[in-house]
Amino acid sequence: MTRLELRGLVAGYEPGLPIVRGVDLSLAGGEILVLLGPNGAGKSTLAKALAGLVPVAAGTITLDGASLLDVPAHARIRHGLGFVPQTHNIFAALSVAENLAVAAAILPRAARTSRIGAMLAMFPDLAAARRRAAGLLSGGQRQMLAIARALIASPAVLALDEPSAGLSPKLVAMVLAKLREIAVGGVAVLLVEQNARAALAVADRAVILVEGRVAHEGAGAALLDDPHVAALYLGGRAA
Amino acid sequence: MTGLASYLCFFATVALTYGVAVLGLNLQWGAAGLFNVGVAGFAAVGAYVAAWITAAPAPAHWGGFALPIALGWAGAMLAAAFAAAIVGAATLRLRADYLAITTFGAAVTLQLVALNATALTGGPFGIAFIPKPFESLADRPLAFGAANLALVAAVTAIIFVALERLTQSPWGRVLRALREDEAAAASLGKAPDRFRLQAFVIGAALMGLAGAMQAQFFGFIAPDNYLPVLTFQVWVMLVLGGSGNNRGALLGAVVVWGLWTLSGTLLAAMLPGAWQARGAALRLVAIGAVLAGVLLARPRGLIGERATVSRHVVHTGEQA
Amino acid sequence: MIGQILIDGITSGAMIGLGAIGLTLTYGLLRFANFAHGEFATWGAYLAMLGAGAFGGAAPIGALTFGWPLVVALMVAMALTALLALALDAALFRRLRRHGNAIVLVIASFGASLALRSAIEFAFGPEPYYYTTDIAMTLRLAPGLRATADQLVVLAAALVLMLAMHVLLTRTPLGRAMRAVSENPDLARLAGIDPARIVRATWAIGGALAAAAGVFLGVTVQLRPSMGFELLLPLFAAAILGGVGSVPGAMLGGLVIGIAEAAAVPLAGAQYRAAVAFVVLLAMLLVRPRGLFGGRE
Ligand SMILES: Nc1ncnc2c1ncn2[C@@H]1O[C@H](COP(=O)(O)OP(=O)(O)O)[C@@H](O)[C@H]1O
Ligand SMILES: [Mg+2]
Numbered sequence: 001m002t003r004l005e006l007r008g009l010v011a012g013y014e015p016g017l018p019i020v021r022g023v024d025l026s027l028a029g030g031e032i033l034v035l036l037g038p039n040g041a042g043k044s045t046l047a048k049a050l051a052g053l054v055p056v057a058a059g060t061i062t063l064d065g066a067s068l069l070d071v072p073a074h075a076r077i078r079h080g081l082g083f084v085p086q087t088h089n090i091f092a093a094l095s096v097a098e099n100l101a102v103a104a105a106i107l108p109r110a111a112r113t114s115r116i117g118a119m120l121a122m123f124p125d126l127a128a129a130r131r132r133a134a135g136l137l138s139g140g141q142r143q144m145l146a147i148a149r150a151l152i153a154s155p156a157v158l159a160l161d162e163p164s165a166g167l168s169p170k171l172v173a174m175v176l177a178k179l180r181e182i183a184v185g186g187v188a189v190l191l192v193e194q195n196a197r198a199a200l201a202v203a204d205r206a207v208i209l210v211e212g213r214v215a216h217e218g219a220g221a222a223l224l225d226d227p228h229v230a231a232l233y234l235g236g237r238a239a
Numbered sequence: 240m241t242g243l244a245s246y247l248c249f250f251a252t253v254a255l256t257y258g259v260a261v262l263g264l265n266l267q268w269g270a271a272g273l274f275n276v277g278v279a280g281f282a283a284v285g286a287y288v289a290a291w292i293t294a295a296p297a298p299a300h301w302g303g304f305a306l307p308i309a310l311g312w313a314g315a316m317l318a319a320a321f322a323a324a325i326v327g328a329a330t331l332r333l334r335a336d337y338l339a340i341t342t343f344g345a346a347v348t349l350q351l352v353a354l355n356a357t358a359l360t361g362g363p364f365g366i367a368f369i370p371k372p373f374e375s376l377a378d379r380p381l382a383f384g385a386a387n388l389a390l391v392a393a394v395t396a397i398i399f400v401a402l403e404r405l406t407q408s409p410w411g412r413v414l415r416a417l418r419e420d421e422a423a424a425a426s427l428g429k430a431p432d433r434f435r436l437q438a439f440v441i442g443a444a445l446m447g448l449a450g451a452m453q454a455q456f457f458g459f460i461a462p463d464n465y466l467p468v469l470t471f472q473v474w475v476m477l478v479l480g481g482s483g484n485n486r487g488a489l490l491g492a493v494v495v496w497g498l499w500t501l502s503g504t505l506l507a508a509m510l511p512g513a514w515q516a517r518g519a520a521l522r523l524v525a526i527g528a529v530l531a532g533v534l535l536a537r538p539r540g541l542i543g544e545r546a547t548v549s550r551h552v553v554h555t556g557e558q559a
Numbered sequence: 560m561i562g563q564i565l566i567d568g569i570t571s572g573a574m575i576g577l578g579a580i581g582l583t584l585t586y587g588l589l590r591f592a593n594f595a596h597g598e599f600a601t602w603g604a605y606l607a608m609l610g611a612g613a614f615g616g617a618a619p620i621g622a623l624t625f626g627w628p629l630v631v632a633l634m635v636a637m638a639l640t641a642l643l644a645l646a647l648d649a650a651l652f653r654r655l656r657r658h659g660n661a662i663v664l665v666i667a668s669f670g671a672s673l674a675l676r677s678a679i680e681f682a683f684g685p686e687p688y689y690y691t692t693d694i695a696m697t698l699r700l701a702p703g704l705r706a707t708a709d710q711l712v713v714l715a716a717a718l719v720l721m722l723a724m725h726v727l728l729t730r731t732p733l734g735r736a737m738r739a740v741s742e743n744p745d746l747a748r749l750a751g752i753d754p755a756r757i758v759r760a761t762w763a764i765g766g767a768l769a770a771a772a773g774v775f776l777g778v779t780v781q782l783r784p785s786m787g788f789e790l791l792l793p794l795f796a797a798a799i800l801g802g803v804g805s806v807p808g809a810m811l812g813g814l815v816i817g818i819a820e821a822a823a824v825p826l827a828g829a830q831y832r833a834a835v836a837f838v839v840l841l842a843m844l845l846v847r848p849r850g851l852f853g854g855r856e
Contacts, residue, residue, distance in 0.1 A: 343791075
């Protein structure tokens, strides 16, 4: 069932300078959609527009049939949209437990402790470090915390901007495995990635964005096998 | 009639001395983006130094070398420049608002020194009998006023032309580039701190000169003249005229000094004696409100920076 | 001698710290140096004077010079000053924030400071006021160590407010949200926090604490239209010393400034007291611009 739907989305930082130039996407629960593309294609801009951090000039964003366009960024998590930005995605000065508590504050009082507990159970590394300042965590732990923070309110859609950036191959595999686990739980996952090969391995579908438009679309494995696509967009990193 | 004419001369003379201070601030803020909240401190340095150099010896304060006024003004500019070099060297490399706080603190401290270092400054009573330019004309008020106005107008004109040239020169372009985008300008191999320090020092020297000229035209200075209100007046003049624009700076000085004088006269005429002090307070509330109003309604001032007029239009369009 | 300097320094340092909390919070959150912050202390002190007058002249409590009316008036003044801070933000700072230049906000705050201070001077005149004409009784704590009962109570109250502030920031959802927005407003929005709400809470808290500092200053010294303005430099020094945005830093910074001032008075004379904060600040900026306790730059 389709949960998230973008139609003709145009977005950018300044009026008259669109970065995302008319993108159609749809995403179903339990599905992982990988968004690929060269540097500067507008992937992060699209993700931020989805989260409400970049103004939308035209088009629609609907989640479970309701438009998100008039929902301010801080209310989108309540509408079921979780987002993990690429950088600065944890509160470094707050402890791990406080990072989770901040995000849990939108839940009913009774549910907060149990959701924090559920996140710590899902990411055991975090449980061990719960009192530590988040700024002192390792790169892998930071990504886990950022994902846990976005998941704590049980969003229908989880968008992530390059969660594997800067991680070792082993940690990349672990993060992607977690995302598969999350999708199996019914969440629709939109994964922006540079690391094409690793991401396509877990993707149900993939979209390649070039200069703000969808250039190719297909099943993950099929894109990997398309020599034309691989040469053009998956290039250096494919080896 | 002569009374009014000589009064207008005096008014214009004082307005232009403010204009010189505003030109200095415009170099610092308008051209270099340096936020100086210590205008009063630099003006005080200039005023006291000029008084020491030019006044006759007196037991109540230090100095009294009875030297020519031109030397007094040169000394005032040097001393203010020196003070700015110290403050600037310490803080220009820090965030913009730290410069604001430091200059504010420097001005407060200098005012305290003026008030308390009695042997040097005459303490709360200040320094009197500072010689005026063209004193030989003093018994013919109109000629005296006109001569003084001509002098300060000539000084202002020279400074105006020099600043226009300076800001159009490669040096001025580097300053503006630094203000807009420090990283880009620094990558051109320009040492940002050195350019900023130069702008800061020259601007402060002009404030020192303004202080010296005021000391000379009033013939009397006291610590109360150098409270933060002075800084504030100069800022209002610049903001109203439009920062980045020397013409606007001068216009702002004349308009604000005019409003200030007029409101003072009106309040003095209307309020009973016991309320005079409070009337002065009311005037400050009003000028504070005017500044806030201008910042809200016309952030680029009455005239605005020439090069960015188009941006201004877009900007106000958005607000509406 | 040393003990006396410590007592005097800690008392005035606690008031500076109290005032600096709000300054460092708005500084960290909105990233602009608010020159009007000291005026919240002035307004708080004068509002409390009006309130104490309105609530009538009850007898002083114990060895103190003031009675319950002033205690009630303190609460009322804190609430009203919080409203004043909110009104100033709504009328001026919030609109200017949309233009995006932090320094324009500083200029505006400079103007607001002058207007607020002059409004008090217009209403009450330049002469000093006292909450009471009673003479404060001096207690001998130890040989050569004196303090008034007022001083001790004010010190205790300031410390309690600081502690309450610490608990608020570390133990409550509002406090955590304030720290989150201060560090990263965009991420805070993604976590479901409305930054506008946090900004309002911060103004209200900062205004209320500054008002308390003003009332305490009025109790231990006197009320003058320039009292808050003269506090401004010590407040900035404390906030920068403690690291901008850090509440514990501001409190410690306040104590350092208070003690430095008290220690400098016998050396340089009371008339230069106001310059002490500046000298400490300048030394600080030259040596460790991030603050003693390593806040962010
Ligand atoms: N904050 C910003 N303001 C203005 N332009 C930006 C900003 N962030 C990115 N851009 C521009 O948007 C374009 C797309 O960037 P981005 O969405 O980050 O690409 P990607 O994530 O695909 O690498 C680039 O040309 C970039 O320069
Ligand atoms: Mg990106």
